[in-house]
Amino acid sequence: MTTQSPAAQGGAALAPVTGRRSPRRRAQISRGIQYTVLLALVVVLALATDWARVGTTFLDPAVARDLVPTLGGALVNTLRYTVAAFAVGLSLGTLLALMKLSSVRPYRWIATVYIEFFRGIPALLVVVAFGYAVPVALGVNIGSLTAKAALALGMVAAAYIAETLRAGIEAVPRGQVEAARSLGMSHTRTLVTVVIPQAFRIVLPPMTNELILLTKDTSLIYLLGLTPAQFDLTKVGRDALSTAQGGLTALFVVGAVYLIITIPLGLLARRLEGRTARRTRS
Amino acid sequence: MTAPVTSSAPLTDAAAPAIRIEGLHKSFGPREVLRGIDLEVHAGEVVCVVGPSGSGKSTLLRCVNLLEQPTAGTVRVLGTEVTHPDVDIDAVRAHVGMVFQSFNLFAHRSVLENCTIAQRTVLRRPRAEAERVARENLARVGLADRVDALPAQLSGGQQQRVAIARALSMDPALMLFDEPTSALDPELVGDVLGVMRDLAEGGMTMLVVTHEMAFAREVADRVVFMDDGLVVEQGPPEQVIGAPTHERTRTFLRRVLDPTHQRPVAGR
Numbered sequence: 355m356t357t358q359s360p361a362a363q364g365g366a367a368l369a370p371v372t373g374r375r376s377p378r379r380r381a382q383i384s385r386g387i388q389y390t391v392l393l394a395l396v397v398v399l400a401l402a403t404d405w406a407r408v409g410t411t412f413l414d415p416a417v418a419r420d421l422v423p424t425l426g427g428a429l430v431n432t433l434r435y436t437v438a439a440f441a442v443g444l445s446l447g448t449l450l451a452l453m454k455l456s457s458v459r460p461y462r463w464i465a466t467v468y469i470e471f472f473r474g475i476p477a478l479l480v481v482v483a484f485g486y487a488v489p490v491a492l493g494v495n496i497g498s499l500t501a502k503a504a505l506a507l508g509m510v511a512a513a514y515i516a517e518t519l520r521a522g523i524e525a526v527p528r529g530q531v532e533a534a535r536s537l538g539m540s541h542t543r544t545l546v547t548v549v550i551p552q553a554f555r556i557v558l559p560p561m562t563n564e565l566i567l568l569t570k571d572t573s574l575i576y577l578l579g580l581t582p583a584q585f586d587l588t589k590v591g592r593d594a595l596s597t598a599q600g601g602l603t604a605l606f607v608v609g610a611v612y613l614i615i616t617i618p619l620g621l622l623a624r625r626l627e628g629r630t631a632r633r634t635r636s
Numbered sequence: 637m638t639a640p641v642t643s644s645a646p647l648t649d650a651a652a653p654a655i656r657i658e659g660l661h662k663s664f665g666p667r668e669v670l671r672g673i674d675l676e677v678h679a680g681e682v683v684c685v686v687g688p689s690g691s692g693k694s695t696l697l698r699c700v701n702l703l704e705q706p707t708a709g710t711v712r713v714l715g716t717e718v719t720h721p722d723v724d725i726d727a728v729r730a731h732v733g734m735v736f737q738s739f740n741l742f743a744h745r746s747v748l749e750n751c752t753i754a755q756r757t758v759l760r761r762p763r764a765e766a767e768r769v770a771r772e773n774l775a776r777v778g779l780a781d782r783v784d785a786l787p788a789q790l791s792g793g794q795q796q797r798v799a800i801a802r803a804l805s806m807d808p809a810l811m812l813f814d815e816p817t818s819a820l821d822p823e824l825v826g827d828v829l830g831v832m833r834d835l836a837e838g839g840m841t842m843l844v845v846t847h848e849m850a851f852a853r854e855v856a857d858r859v860v861f862m863d864d865g866l867v868v869e870q871g872p873p874e875q876v877i878g879a880p881t882h883e884r885t886r887t888f889l890r891r892v893l894d895p896t897h898q899r900p901v902a903g904r
Binding site: 527529530533535536537538540543547548552 | 701703726727728729730731732733734736738739740741742743744753754757758799802803806
């Protein structure tokens with residue numbers, strides 16, 4: 355570029371056009387290079403892959419077809435374990451969140467210890483404990499498998515949910531509480547009518563995360579020992595893997611079914627989130 | 637009004653002024669915000685509290701319904717000593733309306749619900765009655781047509797008028813206003829002050845913290861000037877705003893009434 359360009363005449367004082375490219379030009383060029391490299395990578399990968407082998411390893415139609423009849427029941431089971439565990443997690447988590455925010459110090463201690471403990475150990479240990487240690491240690495026999503799964507996974511989820519909810523409750527503006535109290539509402543009434551409903555709206559996105567994580571954690575309950583009617587998606591996939599041909603096709607199919615649950619959940623959350631944002635923006 | 641305290645007669649006194657504050661102190665940590673306030677507000681009186689920011693006006697107001705717990709001193713509201721630990725403060729608050737600078741409408745509830753929740757949960761009014769009272773008060777503040785709106789869909793001025801209707805729906809014996817127009821765009825201030833003027837003319841007992849000198853001059857029965865945690869002077873508006881006797885009041889009024897006035901303050 356030369357000093358004869360129009361830009362040089364117009365804005366010479368602040369940004370003289372030099373030999374160096376402007377930041378906007380440089381960004382444009384950099385973007386162009388990135389697109390080109392990305393496209394090249396995709397082409398190379400596509401050409402280098404042995405598609406026939408991928409087909410027989412991951413997407414064997416025969417294996418997939420054999421698997422489909424068993425998937426319906428497994429899907430229902432997975433959903434049942436998830437919903438039951440989430441119910442436990444949400445109730446216990448709400449209680450723990452309120453304890454953590456309580457003015458009664460021992461409540462805060464108990465909640466803190468609980469949360470740190472269950473957040474810190476693998477969910478797998480808790481499931482195993484519920485399967486073997488708890489019945490022996492406490493002399494109780496939890497009959498229903500769903501109840502066992504809900505308690506084990508719910509107790510772990512409660513620790514995460516409690517922390518999420520606590521943050522949500524603390525994010526409700528103080529003025530909301532003051533307005534409610536100034537109208538004569540008691541502390542508890544304020545919490546129930548004003549704070550918790552707004553906290554739930556705030557925590558909707560992270561709560562969806564919890565639910566999605568929980569959906570996948572139900573794969574751990576095979577450790578409790580399942581009858582075929584109780585099989586969840588992962589268990590069905592693993593069994594199919596050990597018996598059938600077709601490589602990893604079973605896992606691939608099961609993974610797709612998990613996505614059928616979790617992707618709509620994410621979409622639903624995003625829609626609710628949008629609605630909440632519209633309702634509360636000011 | 638109801639008697640929030642079951643037994644002890646000395647705690648409630650029906651013939652007392654609407655508010656009687658004696659020797660009120662309030663500290664936040666080492667910082668003493670109120671340093672001994674004595675103040676009375678009588679039934680039917682409109683008292684405006686003015687003063688520089690940080691003078692403790694809002695804290696004083698918030699001590700009346702115990703949103704702030706006083707460090708020392710007594711506060712009697714509608715004859716009840718609210719600073720006494722045996723008093724059920726919720727029962728007193730139900731009769732004391734409060735309007736905040738930042739409106740504080742319940743963001744998740746409609747305009748109508750904002751005005752009915754406390755009626756239903758605190759006063760235990762049936763739904764139909766609560767809604768009738770709410771609609772009456774929303775009409776009074778000129779928002780009868782917005783009952784189904786959510787707070788976020790209203791302008792600041794409208795939100796503040798809903799907040800006033802929400803407080804009025806409890807049939808309060810006394811209203812507290814904490815800088816009700818400070819968060820509003822200038823062109824919306826008039827509507828809110830108009831509603832407050834109507835209330836005052838209707839005989840409502842009002843304690844108003846405000847920066848609106850014209851409003852104080854026109855509507856207040858008494859103006860209280862506060863500075864540095866103390867009441868510096870009080871009296872009829874024409875006296876306190878028109879002919880202040882204290883230098884601190886004069887300095888403050890010069891700044892408020894003529895913000896472009898740049899003359900350095902003598903003695904500081």
